[in-house]
Amino acid sequence: NHEFSTVGQRVRDDDRRHVFHSWSAQGHIDPIPVAGASGSWFWDYDDNQYLDFSSQLVNQNLGHSHPRLVRALQEQAEQLAYIAPSFAAEPRSTAARMIAERAPTGLDQVFFTNGGADANEHAVRMARLYTGRHKVLSTYRSYHGATTGAVTLTGDPRRWSNEPGMPGVVHFFGPYLYRSAFGADNETDECRLALQHLEQVITLEGSDTVAAVLLESVVGTNGVLVPPEGYLAGVRELCDRYGIALICDEVMVGFGRLGHWFACDAWSVTPDLITFAKGVNSGYVPLGGVVIARDIADHFAARPFPGGLTYSGHPLACAVAVEHIKVIEDEQLLPRVRSLGTRLHAELTALAERHPSVGEIRGMGLMWALELVRDRESREPMVPFNATGEANQPMATITASCRDRGVWPFQHFNRLHICPPLNISDEELSHGLAAYDEALKVADEYVA
Ligand code: PLP
Numbered sequence: 001n002h003e004f005s006t007v008g009q010r011v012r013d014d015d016r017r018h019v020f021h022s023w024s025a026q027g028h029i030d031p032i033p034v035a036g037a038s039g040s041w042f043w044d045y046d047d048n049q050y051l052d053f054s055s056q057l058v059n060q061n062l063g064h065s066h067p068r069l070v071r072a073l074q075e076q077a078e079q080l081a082y083i084a085p086s087f088a089a090e091p092r093s094t095a096a097r098m099i100a101e102r103a104p105t106g107l108d109q110v111f112f113t114n115g116g117a118d119a120n121e122h123a124v125r126m127a128r129l130y131t132g133r134h135k136v137l138s139t140y141r142s143y144h145g146a147t148t149g150a151v152t153l154t155g156d157p158r159r160w161s162n163e164p165g166m167p168g169v170v171h172f173f174g175p176y177l178y179r180s181a182f183g184a185d186n187e188t189d190e191c192r193l194a195l196q197h198l199e200q201v202i203t204l205e206g207s208d209t210v211a212a213v214l215l216e217s218v219v220g221t222n223g224v225l226v227p228p229e230g231y232l233a234g235v236r237e238l239c240d241r242y243g244i245a246l247i248c249d250e251v252m253v254g255f256g257r258l259g260h261w262f263a264c265d266a267w268s269v270t271p272d273l274i275t276f277a278k279g280v281n282s283g284y285v286p287l288g289g290v291v292i293a294r295d296i297a298d299h300f301a302a303r304p305f306p307g308g309l310t311y312s313g314h315p316l317a318c319a320v321a322v323e324h325i326k327v328i329e330d331e332q333l334l335p336r337v338r339s340l341g342t343r344l345h346a347e348l349t350a351l352a353e354r355h356p357s358v359g360e361i362r363g364m365g366l367m368w369a370l371e372l373v374r375d376r377e378s379r380e381p382m383v384p385f386n387a388t389g390e391a392n393q394p395m396a397t398i399t400a401s402c403r404d405r406g407v408w409p410f411q412h413f414n415r416l417h418i419c420p421p422l423n424i425s426d427e428e429l430s431h432g433l434a435a436y437d438e439a440l441k442v443a444d445e446y447v448a
Contacts, residue, residue, distance in 0.1 A: 008045025037064030059278035063421035076319035116251035117145020220252035224369035258365035259338035287317035357443035
């Protein structure tokens with residue numbers, strides 16, 4: 001369609017002239033101009049369609065343009081588009097109540113933010129003021145956001161060029177059996193040794209200087225690392241023993257991604273603070289927040305909490321969050337995600353058997369990773385850690401192969417992830433898996 005292409009060209013030209021992009025060398029990008037999107041699909045101005053196996057940034061839990069979310073947004077805009085956080089507003093009150101009702105027992109207050117990074121910033125601030133301590137421990141294989149504190153808490157390389165950042169952050173190793181930091185060869189040992197390591201870090205840092213342990217309940221971007229049975233409970237126990245607040249970052253895994261409202265529910269662990277964003281409302285309007293345990297909230301009953309945001313609890317964002325929770329319930333998506341997780345486990349196991357480039361598959365619900373290797377024996381990753389440019393060429397070729405087949409993958413380092421919207425159909429999931437199957441033939445060519 002000629003007219004469409006002309007618009008697409010203008011969108012692209014204006015973008016390249018005036019839009020400064022995240023995480024990119026500005027001269028090395030060529031973004032696809034997107035014309036529209038619906039459900040699990042988006043398309044450009046030349047009628048190329050992509051099945052979104054990435055839910056954009058793993059945030060569109062109900063996909064694009066869900067009619068109920070669009071209606072909720074329109075109705076709220078007509079009623080009350082904005083009111084300052086100091087007022088009580090219906091969408092804000094209702095969203096907070098509905099989130100509290102679904103959170104682990106004892107966490108019943110919500111502080112709303114604009115996204116995940118500022119949720120983590122505020123959770124850390126609460127933990128520091130509550131404990132009267134300043135250090136925060138977080139894992140190397142993690143991402144917690146891009147603001148100064150959150151990027152310091154982040155373990156992955158995005159932290160490096162932003163250092164020194166916020167004082168008082170110490171990193172530790174979480175469990176990751178496939179590339180164990182402890183030399184373990186089974187989940188039980190990995191769990192025990194990871195807890196022993198964390199306790200040593202707490203001791204050597206001085207337990208009474210540590211305000212919080214911050215971790216992703218299941219690590220997302222940095223590997224889809226599902227903790228072994230007993231790990232989160234063990235961290236909870238260490239935090240209790242040393243008077244440390246446990247903050248679970250559920251920005252990526254909360255609100256149904258793993259088939260539970262909150263990922264920590266899967267292990268019956270109750271943190272002191274849970275941070276959320278992304279899937280709370282699929283990003284139709286930015287929203288994040290902190291769910292707060294009653295004793296921490298009470299700490300600020302008589303003394304003011306020193307934090308706030310102009311858009312805390314934005315009515316439009318909260319109205320979408322309220323409808324989002326209702327849709328997940330009405331469409332019974334939590335059990336559906338759990339059963340799709342079982343299906344994916346079986347199908348990815350079969351996929352891994354067919355393709356020597358797959359070193360390991362792992363995941364839960366609708367968040368899975370295929371860890372690609374050059375050699376299954378040595379586990380040499382398909383590309384080196386944090387590879388760019390020529391060194392990353394194999395992964396660039398593999399992801400291009402998915403895109404050529406009309407499937408938009410999530411790729412990080414030597415991994416392909418599968419994290420589509422929670423309401424993806426069976427047929428769409430099959431379509432995406434078939435594209436990954438073909439792309440893995442490309443990956444197999446790099447196997448030694
Ligand atoms: N925490 C986790 C686990 C994330 O995956 C992300 C974003 O990818 C963030 C925090 C930061 O969220 P935001 O980009 O909304 O600031």
